[in-house]
Amino acid sequence: MRVLLVRWRQYQVVLSVAGGRRPCMFCEALNTLLYTKQAGRIESLVCSYRIKTHKSTYIRPTNLLFHPRLSPHTPRMSDNNDQKPEEWDRVLEDEFYQPDEDAIAFFKKETGITDSLELKQHVIRVQKEAFSIFPYPCIRVFGFTWMKFAHLPAYELVLQLGRERKEPLFLDLGCCLGNDLRKLVQDGYPIQYVIASDLRQELWDLGHKLFRSTQETYPARFISGDVFDSSFLAVEPPMPTSSASDLPPVPDLSSINSLNALRGRVSAIYIGAFFHLFSEEKQHFIAKLLAGLLSPEPGSIIAGVQGGAAQKGFWKPTAGTTGFKMFCHSPESWSELWHDVFTEGKGGDGGIEVHGRLRKEIGGDDYFKTYPGNTDPYYVLEWYVVRK
Numbered sequence: 001m002r003v004l005l006v007r008w009r010q011y012q013v014v015l016s017v018a019g020g021r022r023p024c025m026f027c028e029a030l031n032t033l034l035y036t037k038q039a040g041r042i043e044s045l046v047c048s049y050r051i052k053t054h055k056s057t058y059i060r061p062t063n064l065l066f067h068p069r070l071s072p073h074t075p076r077m078s079d080n081n082d083q084k085p086e087e088w089d090r091v092l093e094d095e096f097y098q099p100d101e102d103a104i105a106f107f108k109k110e111t112g113i114t115d116s117l118e119l120k121q122h123v124i125r126v127q128k129e130a131f132s133i134f135p136y137p138c139i140r141v142f143g144f145t146w147m148k149f150a151h152l153p154a155y156e157l158v159l160q161l162g163r164e165r166k167e168p169l170f171l172d173l174g175c176c177l178g179n180d181l182r183k184l185v186q187d188g189y190p191i192q193y194v195i196a197s198d199l200r201q202e203l204w205d206l207g208h209k210l211f212r213s214t215q216e217t218y219p220a221r222f223i224s225g226d227v228f229d230s231s232f233l234a235v236e237p238p239m240p241t242s243s244a245s246d247l248p249p250v251p252d253l254s255s256i257n258s259l260n261a262l263r264g265r266v267s268a269i270y271i272g273a274f275f276h277l278f279s280e281e282k283q284h285f286i287a288k289l290l291a292g293l294l295s296p297e298p299g300s301i302i303a304g305v306q307g308g309a310a311q312k313g314f315w316k317p318t319a320g321t322t323g324f325k326m327f328c329h330s331p332e333s334w335s336e337l338w339h340d341v342f343t344e345g346k347g348g349d350g351g352i353e354v355h356g357r358l359r360k361e362i363g364g365d366d367y368f369k370t371y372p373g374n375t376d377p378y379y380v381l382e383w384y385v386v387r388k
């Protein structure tokens with residue numbers, strides 16, 4: 001038996017390896033990784049999940065840390081790029097820290113740090129930690145300082161819901177460090193109705209470090225979970241548009257541990273830089289998940305931004321040389337998708353309007369040196385869906 005210490009995504013994994021057992025799917029992923037990265041074939045890997053399941057004791061794999069909600073067999077990343085794309089694992093460069101005036105004002109107010117240089121050093125320190133959790137380009141390029149949500153056309157509509165609607169639940173799905181929802185709260189949204197959610201609790205916790213708060217001093221409700229875990233979020237048919245009088249009361253947020261408890265109760269959802277992590281089929285599936293959460297009241301809104309294209313299809317910024325690809329919708333195909341979701345494929349408009357526009361992303365054709373030599377620039381689709 002050999003014992004291996006490997007780093008797999010954000011996990012430090014200690015594995016015992018022996019022959020004679022068929023590895024489970026998760027082990028096979030590790031096997032592939034190790035097979036390609038190391039000389040020599042590994043016969044079999046056994047992870048702690050399998051050990052627990054099969055009550056085997058002859059191998060002690062040991063110390064395999066999982067997110068509590070995440071099944072070890074759930075793919076953790078884009079199924080376009082089912083392992084962390086190598087392009088994303090690049091050196092960090094402080095020069096990419098270029099917040100505009102609004103962002104600086106937001107960060108100063110939120111952190112209490114008034115000196116710009118001290119703020120920069122603080123943000124860079126936290127960015128390094130976040131990048132070691134998972135190397136998303138948006139972390140490397142300081143995308144969390146860009147106020148992406150606040151620049152969307154839907155932003156003012158969401159703030160208006162926060163002012164005018166009774167119990168206006170707001171959800172930021174895939175919130176990462178929580179910067180977008182914090183901006184919304186700073187601009188007046190009632191924090192008691194704000195729900196943050198992400199696969200990775202560590203990123204939310206790091207958000208507290210970034211903004212110098214604690215869960216007590218910043219009581220937005222955070223619920224960790226994987227959107228592909230139906231015990232956390234299951235597909236439910238979208239509710240037909242109706243008035244508030246038909247609705248049950250919103251649940252006590254402190255008592256819920258999954259988004260399933262919020263079916264038809266969320267007034268506004270923001271989902272940034274998320275859809276493009278997944279295949280076309282999964283993007284459609286995620287849209288169905290969100291539609292089931294949306295309140296039936298007219299004016300309820302889902303807004304987001306992600307990689308987009310003039311024609312739907314894969315964006316391959318390395319011209320296919322590394323296999324990296326991202327599935328991007330066009331404004332038209334994105335609109336069709338939402339109408340399909342809200343009508344459950346029956347045709348018609350589903351009682352919604354869909355607005356979308358393409359914008360060339362900053363960072364140059366190589367997108368902050370992420371895709372050297374790329375000549376097919378990165379576009380983003382800024383969009384919202386609103387109930388009529």
Ligand SMILES: C[S@@+](CC[C@H](N)C(=O)[O-])C[C@H]1O[C@@H](n2cnc3c(N)ncnc32)[C@H](O)[C@@H]1O
Binds near residue numbers: 138144173200
């Ligand atoms: C690219 S980051 C975007 C963060 C932020 N929304 C933004 O716009 O900058 C994607 C976020 O989605 C989270 N995420 C990825 N897969 C997820 C899943 N299956 N379920 C829930 N969250 C997921 C990641 O942990 C990460 O925080």
